[in-house]
Amino acid sequence: MELNVLAAGVTMGLASIGAGIGVGVLGSKFIEAAARQPELIPMLRGQFFLMMGLTDAVPMIGVGLGMYMLFAI
Amino acid sequence: MATELTTESYIGHHLTNLTCGKTPDGWTCDPYMVDKMGFWAFHVDSLFWSILLGALFITIFRLGIPKSTDSAPSGLQNIVEMCIEFVNDNVQSLFGSVKNTLIAPLALTVFVWILFMNLMDLVPVDFLPVLAGHIAYIVAGDSVGWISSPESFYFKVVPTTDPNITLGMAFAIFVLTIYYSITVKGPKAFIAELTLHPFGKWLIPVNFILEMVNFIAKPISLGLRLFGNLYAGEMIFILIALMLFFGSIPIGIMGFGLHLVWALFHILIVALQAFIFMALTIAYLAMAHETEEH
Numbered sequence: 001m002e003l004n005v006l007a008a009g010v011t012m013g014l015a016s017i018g019a020g021i022g023v024g025v026l027g028s029k030f031i032e033a034a035a036r037q038p039e040l041i042p043m044l045r046g047q048f049f050l051m052m053g054l055t056d057a058v059p060m061i062g063v064g065l066g067m068y069m070l071f072a073i
Numbered sequence: 074m075a076t077e078l079t080t081e082s083y084i085g086h087h088l089t090n091l092t093c094g095k096t097p098d099g100w101t102c103d104p105y106m107v108d109k110m111g112f113w114a115f116h117v118d119s120l121f122w123s124i125l126l127g128a129l130f131i132t133i134f135r136l137g138i139p140k141s142t143d144s145a146p147s148g149l150q151n152i153v154e155m156c157i158e159f160v161n162d163n164v165q166s167l168f169g170s171v172k173n174t175l176i177a178p179l180a181l182t183v184f185v186w187i188l189f190m191n192l193m194d195l196v197p198v199d200f201l202p203v204l205a206g207h208i209a210y211i212v213a214g215d216s217v218g219w220i221s222s223p224e225s226f227y228f229k230v231v232p233t234t235d236p237n238i239t240l241g242m243a244f245a246i247f248v249l250t251i252y253y254s255i256t257v258k259g260p261k262a263f264i265a266e267l268t269l270h271p272f273g274k275w276l277i278p279v280n281f282i283l284e285m286v287n288f289i290a291k292p293i294s295l296g297l298r299l300f301g302n303l304y305a306g307e308m309i310f311i312l313i314a315l316m317l318f319f320g321s322i323p324i325g326i327m328g329f330g331l332h333l334v335w336a337l338f339h340i341l342i343v344a345l346q347a348f349i350f351m352a353l354t355i356a357y358l359a360m361a362h363e364t365e366e367h
Binding site: 049050053054056057060061062063064065067068071 | 081084085088297298300301302304305308342345346348349352
């Protein structure tokens with residue numbers, strides 16, 4: 001068995017766990033805040049997407065590096 | 074080299090740049106000479122597309138500015154004004170009262186340029202490489218030895234899936250951050266910020282190491298974030314395209330649907346990543362202008 005396949009799997013899996021928790025917390029807080037003050041939703045949505053993009057980037061970097069391990073090395 | 078088309082060769086073909094460089098025998102673009110090129114190796118396809126799209130950005134925004142303001146704004150002018158207003162709002166909300174006339178044009182360039190480069194991801198993965206391969210074969214197939222068939226010509230279309238482009242942009246921002254830190258805060262305050270921050274003056278080496286990690290991580294994460302997102306997106310397009318090639322007809326039809334779904338979802342990532350790169354550029358430069366003590 002080639003170890004780079006395993007390495008890519010571990011990279012992507014651990015990165016997705018972290019980002020899953022992160023986006024979950026972010027989403028719950030967003031909905032909480034939106035329920036508390038619905039008039040702030042447009043502003044909150046912008047900030048939510050910005051933070052989601054930042055959090056989302058972590059597993060994406062993991063996927064990128066994992067694919068790099070699989071196909072480019 | 075007309076090798077047999079396998080999964081690995083197909084993916085590898087899409088992930089290899091057209092590299093031109095200086096070998097001991099002179100300049101060449103032969104993909105089998107890449108190991109001998111050393112420092113003077115250029116990814117010509119990334120450079121070509123990024124410069125072309127930069128020129129397109131400048132042309133569109135120049136054409137969008139009307140000669141006279143009497144008539145009602147046309148379609149293109151509306152788009153240009155929307156972009157400028159959007160960037161201006163972001164700069165003002167993040168930058169506050171600091172007077173710096175470079176930041177807003179820089180942010181606009183970063184945003185639109187990266188958006189254009191990312192949008193090349195939505196062009197079907199095989200279209201431009203195959204087209205470029207056939208053109209190169211027709212033009213130079215007889216005279217250049219290594220173009221033995223259209224398939225032997227590597228061509229990678231999306232510049233932001235090349236880490237050299239994204240990290241290059243990120244480090245350009247990093248240099249600007251250092252420049253403004255030194256000119257606005259003064260060298261003394263800048264060094265104090267790097268050495269005195271978390272633990273006070275008795276632990277200067279520890280402070281320095283911690284702050285240095287923080288400092289270097291900024292441009293690297295900025296560049297890798299954009300690269301990782303676009304590389305992963307491109308990779309998924311390639312994997313879906315593989316379904317069309319090597320699966321049966323039902324799998325091919327499913328692949329078509331998946332292409333559509335992923336392309337629609339990818340529009341979000343494309344725009345979001347361009348926006349995040351711009352927002353972080355502004356935020357880092359704003360941090361370089363902050364003068365108050367912590």
